Amino acid sequence: MPRSRFSAHLAFLALGTIWGSNFLFMKWAAEWITPGQVTLLRVVAGFIPLALYAACQGVLHRAHWRHLHHFVVMALLATALYYLAFAYGSSVLLSSVAGMLSGAIPLFTFVAAALFLRNEPINARSITATLLGIIGIALIARPWQGLQADVSLAGVAAMLGGAMCVGLSFVYAKRFVMPLAIPSLALATYQTGIATLLLLAVIDLEGILALSNDGVALTGLVIGLGVLGTGVAYVLYYFIVGELGAIKASGVTYLPPVVAVIIGVLLIGEPIRGLDLLAMAIILVGVILLQSARKKQEVAPPKPDGSETEQVLPRSGGLEASNHSAR
Template sequence: MPTEKVSPSAVIAFVFLGLIWGSNFIFVKWAAQDISPLQITLMRVLFGFLPVMAYALLKRELRWAHWRHAHHFVVMSLLATALYYYAFALGTALLPSSVAGVLSGAIPLFTFLGAALFLRGETINGTRIAGVILGFIGVLLIARPWSATGDISLAGVGYMLGGSLCVGLSFVYARRYVSPLGLPVAALTTYQIGFALLFLLAVTPMRGIDALFADTRAWVGLTLGLGLLGTGLAYIAYYFIVESLGAIAASSVTYIPPVVALLIGVVLAGESTDAIALLAIVFILAGVACLQIGGLTRRRASTPTVDPAARVHQ
């Protein structure tokens, strides 16, 4: 049986996605010196929405008939975009960008827990339970609640975990209520980010937001790196990878961002790290690997479904 050739463009998109998701945290860190986390979230969503909408219009996938499902788009816009990005912006503002990036590697753990609790037929076995335990050991090693020095902000860790929880719940909601609709992913992503943009415009104070543009590094990183690339083009690249390589292979891109974030934080931002932080990322990635291995048999037995935005979470 001939082996299917992997498209070079799919490999390039895979590497791009891992690198850009891993760099998101330093962009947030730079912007947080000038504007608030809520303003960062608004700018990210605004500049991420533009390419996604353009892509959906180019593919002609937007339909007025889709609006009868607007209540589902509202829920997804909150869980998988507005609340999630805001929590990550709060957490990253309080933590070293490398630590925030490592903690983002725990997202699949919350996704599995949400699916196991609320979705029928989710495989729960020893391998996957071990994966959850390993992952949360990694989180504890990063948070170090036993430390008397308070080097790591527990509030920051809490915000990062809260954002991860939102993503996990969005996966459950998308799987149960959104995926069965069979709507085009480009359209779903446009509606999701679009509603999030409207909500953020309604609640975000604009005073002082222009301070961002006094710092070239900050505004370029936020608008282009975090918004255009890290949100807009990241969605498009992810779904291209799903179509080219399959959902299982695409999900393995989640291994890359924590490592990239750690390297960027240490090498480019001059953040300090130690053996415990390195051990934490090993535990977290090992936990994610166990979750994937534990669910591989079930995934091979069924056709993978793409849950809009539930898998796109950096």
């Protein structure tokens, strides 16, 4: 195997592990500060390395700012609201459960694309895939148990709301952002920078220093969620897409739910039921079936080096949902 492709496969595994661990880091941090503060610190910690890397690559240009309104919409949908919803969901759900729910993001993206872009295949396979996703989510949430349910319905709703933001942001990016042919790294930098300003304007900072009382939670948020889960994840994902192609790179969407369950159950002793594992399997089968139903590969905008890659269905966790120029 050529060295570059071997490196891409290592990056593939690393990215799946990073995204799968995000739910645990969010839960740890939420024990000390609010979900809004978790989101703010995550975005800030991710923006700094992105901005430095983008500046070194020379991809930031003043001319891009005439598209500021598009950057603001993407910062809201694909960063601020998305991360905030997931931070809240992770704070009231087991990290393994939150991770399992994140596996349904491609299904929500398909629904949004089918409604607004009308370029996704609507056939028996895609409909079946969507229904499987709904069944899997229902098995995890168990709404029929009502107030006696041992899963927070508010947390599940937050996770699904975050997933819907990802789906809508994909549609918006496809129609308005991708045609701009702005380098992906630049888009990610603008997006996280604007999201930082938006969050600073609305998030109450009182008590945010309480996180410093727990060195492990602080390190998990800054390094795990911010630097790795938001900043480095962008770089890894675009490297994978460039080396393996977007269709193969989309396979990374299957890893985070599995990683989240392994971390939650084996490393921190979270309880897991057979029904939850069945639900995760159903969701993943639905995602795989949906991917196989796509008849045409979409083309992404030019990469920073001017080449083009395939377009791939978005996934959660930070990077591809953030600007959709690669997912």
